[in-house]
Amino acid sequence: MPDIPVKVNLVKKRLPLIKVLMDARQNVLTLLPEIATRQPIVAGRTIAPWFMLMDPQTIRSLFIEKLDIYPKSDVTKNLLRPAIGKSIFIVEGEEWRWQRRAAAPVFNLRNVKNLSPLMTDAAQRCVERIKECNTRAIDMNEEMVRTTFEIIADVTFSDENGFDRAAVHKALNDYMEHAGKISLFDFFNLPEWVPRPNRIISRSAMLAVHAMADNVITARQKSGASAPPDLLDLLLDGEDPETKRSMNKVELRDNLLAFITAGHETTALALSWALYLLAFDPKVQAKVQAEVRAVIGTGPATRDHIDELVYTRQVIDETLRLYPPAPIVSRTAQQDDEICGRKIKKGQTVVIPIYCLHRHKLLWDNPDAFDPDRFNGKTKIDRFSYIPFIDGPRICIGASFALHEAVIILATLANNFTFHAIEGKVPRPEMVLTMRPAGGVWLKAEPRD
Numbered sequence: 001m002p003d004i005p006v007k008v009n010l011v012k013k014r015l016p017l018i019k020v021l022m023d024a025r026q027n028v029l030t031l032l033p034e035i036a037t038r039q040p041i042v043a044g045r046t047i048a049p050w051f052m053l054m055d056p057q058t059i060r061s062l063f064i065e066k067l068d069i070y071p072k073s074d075v076t077k078n079l080l081r082p083a084i085g086k087s088i089f090i091v092e093g094e095e096w097r098w099q100r101r102a103a104a105p106v107f108n109l110r111n112v113k114n115l116s117p118l119m120t121d122a123a124q125r126c127v128e129r130i131k132e133c134n135t136r137a138i139d140m141n142e143e144m145v146r147t148t149f150e151i152i153a154d155v156t157f158s159d160e161n162g163f164d165r166a167a168v169h170k171a172l173n174d175y176m177e178h179a180g181k182i183s184l185f186d187f188f189n190l191p192e193w194v195p196r197p198n199r200i201i202s203r204s205a206m207l208a209v210h211a212m213a214d215n216v217i218t219a220r221q222k223s224g225a226s227a228p229p230d231l232l233d234l235l236l237d238g239e240d241p242e243t244k245r246s247m248n249k250v251e252l253r254d255n256l257l258a259f260i261t262a263g264h265e266t267t268a269l270a271l272s273w274a275l276y277l278l279a280f281d282p283k284v285q286a287k288v289q290a291e292v293r294a295v296i297g298t299g300p301a302t303r304d305h306i307d308e309l310v311y312t313r314q315v316i317d318e319t320l321r322l323y324p325p326a327p328i329v330s331r332t333a334q335q336d337d338e339i340c341g342r343k344i345k346k347g348q349t350v351v352i353p354i355y356c357l358h359r360h361k362l363l364w365d366n367p368d369a370f371d372p373d374r375f376n377g378k379t380k381i382d383r384f385s386y387i388p389f390i391d392g393p394r395i396c397i398g399a400s401f402a403l404h405e406a407v408i409i410l411a412t413l414a415n416n417f418t419f420h421a422i423e424g425k426v427p428r429p430e431m432v433l434t435m436r437p438a439g440g441v442w443l444k445a446e447p448r449d
């Protein structure tokens, strides 16, 4: 058994352009240079100049003081615009500000707690499915995607009438699968009017999803809120306290689809990698199991247990450090600037490789090791050296929802099973918009008494 869990083979020497092009098509992560885990900033040129920023204080200034100078780069926005173009994920400036103010209360702790019984139910259904597998090997990534999709579908469009969940799941997945591969056109910042072949194929399925979501919204406007209110009810009720503006139908639809798109796969990935890590390190797994049994007894985890599941949460935090579901984010300068002594010209993109930041040799001890005790509160962690949800005003709006969900599911699974690694089956980190475990997370689940 190796002493460190699987990692990306970072590039140690300059690559020929053709290799860069090939690798970018397969897995953008393999383009990350190893030097990005040792320097505060790295600059280079592949057709156009590029910058990678790993200095926590400068990252802080980009995310807070220079928020308007550095909006999200076109790379991710171009990919997602046809699916969720009018959502807070994509819009900028004043448009983003009022939407964010209107949507913020939707994800406050009270609402997250109100929705969490649906998380407990989905976790319990997942346990029943795994039991039926009778200790055969299971791809836990597939299981986690299914479980988190059930939750996000339950909390967005709780009323199933007119909303074909399987069709929506398939259309969104297909879209991400095809369009989500960072196109070379995006990589080199070609203008958006250059047609992206994959995106044309995925468009018709997306239009069908839009139509379905529109119908559900119209029906809900007529029927009134469900009990407890789901995310659609809360958004319908939402209003920007400053301008009193509320969302029109297209904004409502795109935001709900944004919650589904941004919300379920990311959380599924956090859980999949966490389960891989528990099987990788049986001592950590035993410690989680002991905590869970002491706090919960034998049932599933609920919202009332979250605060006491301290070590389980540390495992989630450490998983998000080693395998951040969004491993790279990028920002494009709207004016000439200087960061870490480098001149950035208007229009140039600064990449923040969260994967490298989280494994930076100047910021972390033994960065590639799996050690949940880093998060036990005894060692101070600089706020901007650990940013799985980024930080500042544009921080992930669903962060507390995701952490709640991840703790409930991981604790429920650890309370019911001991997970064992399978010889020769090690997932490979691969980036398709998010950091997926290529090959799946195949584990054996041994039932616990």
Ligand code: HEM
Binding pocket: 072, 088, 089, 090, 100, 258, 259, 260, 262, 263, 264, 266, 267, 270, 324, 325, 326, 329, 330, 388, 389, 390, 393, 394, 395, 396, 397, 398, 399, 401, 402, 403
């Ligand atoms: C472990 C799970 C998750 C991770 C690691 C994650 C990560 C992130 C990151 C890194 C961003 C910032 C992207 C950027 O600025 O370039 C983001 C934004 C966002 N996330 Fe999450 N996310 C997770 C779960 C969720 C959930 C559960 C939801 C909703 C239900 C959600 C909804 C959003 C939205 C709407 C934004 C855009 C916010 C804005 O621009 O104002 N995410 N997320």
